[in-house]
Amino acid sequence: MPSADLFPAAGRRALITCRELKKNFKKIEAVRGISFDVYEEELFGFLGPNGAGKTTTMNMLATLLTPSSGDAIVAGHSISMDRDGVRRSIGMVFQDPSLDDRLTAEENLRFHAQLYGVSPADYRRRSEEVLRLVELWDRRFDIVKTFSGGMRRRLEIARGLIHHPQVLFLDEPTLGLDPQTRAHLWDYLLKLKKERHMTIFLTTHQMNEAEYCDRICVIDHGQIVALDTPAKLKKLVGDDVISVRPKDPSRVKAELDRIFQQVKYVEDGAYLHLRVSDGHTFLPILLTALPGEIESVTLREPTLDDVFLHLTGRSFRDEPETSKMSRGFRGHRH
Amino acid sequence: MRAATAIRTIAERELLRYVRDRGRVFVTVFQPLMFLVVFGSGLRSSLARSSFGVDYISFMYPGTVAMSIMSVSFFSTISTVWDREFGFLKEIMVAPVSRTSIALGKTFGAAIIAMSQGLLLLCFAPLVGISLRPQVIPAALVIMLLLASATAGIGLLVASLVRTVENFGVIMNLLVFPMFFLSGAFFPLTAVPTWMKIVSSANPMAYGVDALRQMLLAPTAGSGLMPLLLHPASLDALYLLAFSSVFVSCAVLAFSRRD
Ligand SMILES: Nc1ncnc2c1ncn2[C@@H]1O[C@H](COP(=O)(O)OP(=O)(O)OP(=O)(O)O)[C@@H](O)[C@H]1O
């Protein structure tokens, strides 16, 4: 991790400062002493596979878990010394369901607003605002039990926003949302950040969502493997990526090692991803050098997926899509 | 001020959940009535009227009220275990309210539900031949509230220690029956073996039943009731107050354990 990230650049104030934070569950080292800063008004993303330690870290920052060692300061309050101060400053949308499904949508919101000391007048205004945002205004007097999974998710997000927290924690906020709602939510989050100067800390599996973040922290096995802006992370991989599907991977790999020693590549299932500086001129050279060996080829810009593959040697796409959708029954892959 | 709002909010949710659950309302209202009718009529014929100072159904009636308060109050504290299983407890725990407010809100919620249940049962008093003097109702309500808080304190303590609804059920069953049978609801505790006297002298139910019995039955039974009573009602109230303070405090501590 570049040391620049440990010390905020001049003029940027760190709103979350995390130092050597560690959490062990019996034998499992879920979080292995991580340190990072999140700046004021930043949209900060935690990106990592299942079991990486994203939720554990977020729960420690939100005072729901006591760290095994290390400390963090959230909005000026220590998570071990001043939990109440932290709680007053944050909003949290959990990865797992956390609504009272016997109450109506409106009752869930009102319960939350009262616990956070939102005045009745503010509550009336804001509940309409957030419920319209997540398109549940017409369903506000319905019992949550009658809601679909996506509707519940939207209600949880509305609830997390209603007390206008200084820092908003979102643990996989778009889990189970349809593409249209997802897009809406992102528009709103970006608006909140800009207009209310809110600091947003989220976790995600979705590479395209990570692109919205100001900075991304890639985490794997409880450790930070990279922390930078999406653009700079992609630079790690090179300017262009050529993905080829060889007929015989071992033969093509041997040829690549022989002819193009300077070209780095990673293996990803049936594909090889080559990192090159000028793909447009390199592609014809590659195809001429390996006649008849390649079934298909794509030239593209690097994605965060490539970054992850580059950093960990594993592909994000190995994660079965279903594991992200069935909340509460997630199998952990390592 | 903030704490009062938090306690009220948490207690209100308990009440809301209770009234939403029609089945639970139905069961908690009809179970004690059935109990009174079936048990009372069954035993009345085989037990001599004279030894209880009053008709057996009347004798049982205050105990039935106490039992119903205890079971409703215990059953209400299960919501904490449900909240943990269904994830709602996270929403409460991450909120900027003290763990004491959370525990007190839960206790009051359960106690109010149980007390309103007891109040409802008082309306059935004429049906079992008991004429209530209106002036005893406020005092009876205080006893009911204290008894409900005492049992809610036990329930919440158990709820904050166990992880699953099954475990909660097992422990509650272990507690409910001895507390009920050693309460004096069925038979007076004045003529029982010494060990039973000792055990029941710790049982909050015994004090609740004793106090309710003198308040509710006095006009009907008159002095015939005297030999069956244990303590003055004020002493009963004092014990219940002490008992609920201790258990609610323990529940608060258990709640804030991880904090
Ligand atoms: N309460 C717990 N008890 C024991 N182990 C736990 C507990 N919570 C998490 N773990 C373990 O800690 C590790 C990190 O889990 P965590 O939930 O933080 O991962 P994550 O990055 O949020 O994954 P996902 O993408 O699946 O949500 C996993 O190996 C998990 O099994």
Ligand SMILES: [Mg+2]
């Ligand atoms: Mg997680």
